[in-house]
Amino acid sequence: xxxxxxxxxxxxxxxxxxxxxxxxxxxxxxxxxxxxxxxxxxxxxxxxxxxxxxxxxxxxxxxxxxxxxxxxxxxxxxxxxxxxxxxxxxxxxxxxxxxxxxxxxxxxxxxxxxxxxxxxxxxxxxxxxxxxxxxxxxxxxxxxxxxxxxxxxxxxxxxxxxxxxxxxxxxxxxxxxxxxxxxxxxxxxxxxxxxxxxxxxxxxxxxxxxxxxxxxxxxxxxxxxxxxxxxxxxxxxxxxxxxxxxxxxxxxxxxxxxxxxxxxxxxxxxxxxxxxxxxxxxxxxxxxxxxxxxxxxxxxxxxxxxxxxxxxxxxxxxxxxxxxxxxxxxxxxxxxxxxxxxxxxxxxxxxxxxxxxxxxxxxxxxxxxxxxxxxxxxxxxxxxxxxxxxxxxxxxxxxxxxxxxxxxxxxxxxxxxxxxxxxxxxxxxxxxxxxxxxxxxxxxxxxxxxxxxxxxxxxx
Numbered sequence: 001x002x003x004x005x006x007x008x009x010x011x012x013x014x015x016x017x018x019x020x021x022x023x024x025x026x027x028x029x030x031x032x033x034x035x036x037x038x039x040x041x042x043x044x045x046x047x048x049x050x051x052x053x054x055x056x057x058x059x060x061x062x063x064x065x066x067x068x069x070x071x072x073x074x075x076x077x078x079x080x081x082x083x084x085x086x087x088x089x090x091x092x093x094x095x096x097x098x099x100x101x102x103x104x105x106x107x108x109x110x111x112x113x114x115x116x117x118x119x120x121x122x123x124x125x126x127x128x129x130x131x132x133x134x135x136x137x138x139x140x141x142x143x144x145x146x147x148x149x150x151x152x153x154x155x156x157x158x159x160x161x162x163x164x165x166x167x168x169x170x171x172x173x174x175x176x177x178x179x180x181x182x183x184x185x186x187x188x189x190x191x192x193x194x195x196x197x198x199x200x201x202x203x204x205x206x207x208x209x210x211x212x213x214x215x216x217x218x219x220x221x222x223x224x225x226x227x228x229x230x231x232x233x234x235x236x237x238x239x240x241x242x243x244x245x246x247x248x249x250x251x252x253x254x255x256x257x258x259x260x261x262x263x264x265x266x267x268x269x270x271x272x273x274x275x276x277x278x279x280x281x282x283x284x285x286x287x288x289x290x291x292x293x294x295x296x297x298x299x300x301x302x303x304x305x306x307x308x309x310x311x312x313x314x315x316x317x318x319x320x321x322x323x324x325x326x327x328x329x330x331x332x333x334x335x336x337x338x339x340x341x342x343x344x345x346x347x348x349x350x351x352x353x354x355x356x357x358x359x360x361x362x363x364x365x366x367x368x369x370x371x372x373x374x375x376x377x378x379x380x381x382x383x384x385x386x387x388x389x390x391x392x393x394x395x396x397x398x399x400x401x402x403x404x405x406x407x408x409x410x411x412x413x414x415x416x417x418x419x420x421x422x423x424x425x426x427x428x429x430x431x432x433x434x435x436x437x438x439x440x441x442x443x444x445x446x447x448x449x450x451x452x453x454x455x456x457x458x459x460x
Contacts, residue, residue, distance in 0.1 A: 076403025091141035199411025282442030297339035
């Protein structure tokens with residue numbers, strides 16, 4: 001560079017020249033980090049800065065292009081442990097590099113030589129941009145590390161599984177442990193069936209008082225309960241709670257029937273519930289998700305609450321509490337609830353049909369959370385959400401499938417969800433929970449998930 005260059009060899013005796021030069025250097029450091037050093041400082045450091053910036057920009061552009069053409073690949077890289085680790089290291093490197101380049105830019109500016117009124121502005125703008133970019137890169141690296149850690153704790157490293165009849169079927173359990181119980185009892189049991197192409201979801205709600213639970217012949221529990229898990233054959237089964245006690249039977253009484261459960265990221269109780277759900281619905285269930293209900297309260301709080309359209313006044317009270325003794329109500333109307341009130345809304349049995357009303361409210365909260373978990377509120381509170389997520393979820397979904405399921409979940413979010421409730425109050429298919437006809441139940445579920453193709457009327 002010529003020794004007459006005002007950037008590298010400025011007239012230090014002119015405050016006007018030095019002020020103009022200072023603003024040029026500050027702007028160049030923001031637009032293309034490293035260019036200041038190439039033009040006015042250490043060229044080797046500048047080339048490292050420019051190279052790193054071009055690599056970062058190139059990576060972002062390439063990611064954007066791939067995301068437009070093949071979004072599943074981007075979701076895979078964004079949930080795969082090794083790629084997240086590389087991204088985290090790269091972001092930390094760039095944060096440190098930009099900090100070094102900005103400090104060096106301040107040195108090259110020679111603020112003391114600029115005009116008196118410009119000195120504060122030049123320094124302030126430089127520091128603000130340093131905090132925004134370097135701090136932003138460091139924060140993104142921290143989020144990436146938290147995501148990698150949370151995913152590693154929640155998801156397993158097992159093999160992926162193909163869809164069955166075009167569907168991915170998930171057993172969704174809501175765990176409810178207590179000091180007065182023999183272990184955890186999943187008071188919420190649902191099968192979520194998702195079309196592998198369209199993302200159309202059907203949720204089958206199975207009440208805990210469902211009786212005469214069958215097991216397919218390939219289930220190890222079939223030999224123990226060949227005529228079904230009933231009040232006569234099941235130690236824990238009662239008229240008011242039978243299906244959910246299958247978990248206890250598997251976990252406490254027959255863990256030896258599922259010797260590989262723990263190694264596969266599951267447990268005997270969960271596998272017993274999976275076998276029961278398959279025999280009830282007629283669906284092959286590839287994966288399970290167990291949600292701790294207390295941990296779900298923390299997750300809702302970390303998201304800033306959830307907004308629910310309440311259609312029936314709900315008492316936060318025990319089922320038999322007289323109305324005049326109810327201390328707190330969840331009123332009719334649009335209510336923004338914190339974690340505690342959302343949990344009470346889902347779990348209250350005070351209303352008319354008890355468990356059946358509760359099942360409908362649980363699905364309502366699930367859908368509301370799905371709608372309200374957008375990138376803005378997730379990113380703004382990611383650390384809290386990640387911490388809550390590791391307390392909330394246990395699953396055998398392999399981490400390698402997350403990219404695909406994230407893409408599929410985005411399709412699901414845009415479609416209406418079909419609900420099937422195996423209760424006496426569900427229309428158009430009420431179910432007698434005491435004497436259920438499982439063949440009819442399976443046929444109905446299949447007709448909803450796989451509706452017959454419309455036939456064209458013959459031309460007259």
